[in-house]
Amino acid sequence: MVPRWGQAMPRKVHGKTGNTYFKDNVEIFGGKGHVHKIPTSKNWYFRTWIDEEKRHLRQSLRTTDLDEATQKAEKLLVEILADVSKGKKFFGITVEQVAKEFLDAELERVETGLIKKGRWNTVKTQINRHLVRYLGPKTKLGQLDHNSFYDYAQWRRKNTSSVTETTIRNEHATIGSFLKFALRRGYINFPYEMVEFEEIKIKEKPRRDTFELEEYDYLTRYVLPSWVKTESKRSNSNMMAEMRKQFIRDMFLVMANTGVRPSEVWQLTWGMVSIKDYDKKSKQTLVELDLPASITKTARARKILCRGGQYFKRIRTYSNWLGDDDLIFVNNSDGTPISKSEKHRLWHEFMEFAEESGRFKLGDRKITYYSLRHWAITCRLYANVNIFDVSQWAGTSVQFIQDHYGHVDQSKQKVNALKSFTVDEHGYVEASV
Known part of the structure; x- marks a missing residue:
């Protein structure tokens, strides 16, 4: 049998005359x-x-x-x-090897500003934690064909019961990018467009978990102040722990009022913040945030004017780091960012404290730092702020808000349906709730 392209040569065969195979x-x-x-x-x-x-x-x-x-x-x-x-491998490059090359190439896109580091981290998880495990790290890429990925969705559901269909669909897109890269490098011999995935049907866009009005009022008035003063779990220094809790408390209130994403708020520096004078008419201290493209998810700069200036003022009373280039939410001892693990630990500690208070129950909801952004957007919609203005303020699309916050419109429709109407002597319609 004649070896195919990319296979090893057969050993030389010597006949009686001494001639070789060639x-x-x-x-x-x-x-x-x-x-x-x-x-x-x-x-x-x-x-x-x-x-x-x-x-x-x-x-x-x-x-x-x-x-x-x-x-x-x-x-x-x-x-x-x-x-x-160029370093191309012709014989049996593995899934694991191509995954590393692909992620290295994507990291170069981060360095040139084409994608965000957060996006790269997501892709890294999708590739290393899921795709490589699904295919097998030592599997030769040459063994794959356009049918090799059809069962990926079912494999994900079986291995992670909480995975959503939206997540799987997003991972399918990343796999497509991975295969497109492999095709450019000559590692596969079938067009990535031919790859067959299980069709993902999303019947309803997921609602964003957040707080009820009464819950938010209770958490901010009673739970947050009490939690800050309690002894922190797993901390060597109660003074340092209390200081971090103060930062988390004010971060909670800043996000709930400004609607900035967690990744954006953690990168805020004082040079991006302009606190306005107290407005007697609205009884609010406004703040202007000038978010550069380098810290936003969409890589587009945006400037927003919003409530919550008083919380930035309070941070300035206890933070040791007030220079224009200093981060706002920091370890107060050295000005470094609060670690990811510490952020999550403090959030879970706060949620546990809130539930132990007896008047707040998480239930099946997934309440995270991101829920504060959802709360801010939901409040703007309930206040009848134009959806286009909300999208500009939040740095997202109108379509996204319509897809994920449709329940707000439904609630408003219910209020409208319960209104009673009267017609005055001039024929004008008057409404009363």
Whole structure:
């Protein structure tokens, strides 16, 4: 059987006459490549030694004419030498190896500002934690075909019961990018567009979990102040723990009033904040946030005027780091960012404290830092702020708000349906709740 492109050469076979397996050998480029025949075919073949992989590479030239075969072989050898210089592997590159190359290439896009580091972290999780495990890290990419990914969705559901259909659909998109990369590198021989995925049907866009009005009032009036003063769990210094709790308390209130994303609020510096004077008419201290593209999820700068200036004022009374380039939410001892693990630990501690108070129950809801952004958006919609203005203020699309906050419109419709109407003597409709 004739080996296929990319397979190892068969061992030389010596007959009675002493001839090798190869016949009519013709060297090209000073012996870097060879044009030859084999006993089982009339066509000419090409072979070259890939020193980096210590194996011969062979391909049929599909012609019986030596001149045509030589021209094809010379062109092919030039392409192979160029690929070798770029580090391309011709024999059995594994899923694990291509995953690393793909993530390295995506990291370069982070460095040039094409994607955010947060997006790269998401892709890294999708590839390393899920795709590589699904295919097997040592699986050769050459073994895959366009049907190899159809069962991925079902595999994800079986291995992670809480995974959503939206998450799986997003992972399908990342797999498509991974395969497109592999095709460009020559690691697969089927177009990524041909890959078949299970169709994902999302019947209803997920609602964003957040607080009820009474819950928010209770948490901010009673629970937050009490929690800040309690002894923190798993902390070596109660003074340091209480200081971090103060930052978390004010971060809670800042996010609930400004609607900025967690990734944005953690990167806020004092140079991005302009606290306005107290407005007697609205009884509010407004604040203007000038968010540069470098910290926003959409990589678009936005400037927002919102409530919550008093919380920034309070932070300035206890923070040791007030320079324009200093982060607002920091470890007060050295000005470094609060670690991700510490942020999550403090949030879970606060949620546990709130539930232990007896008047707040999480139930099946997934309440996180992001829920504060959802709360801020929901409040603006309930206040009848134009949906376009909300989208601009929140840094997201109108379609996204319509998809994920439709329940707000339904609640408003219910209020409208319960209104009673009267017509005055001039024919004007008057409404009363």
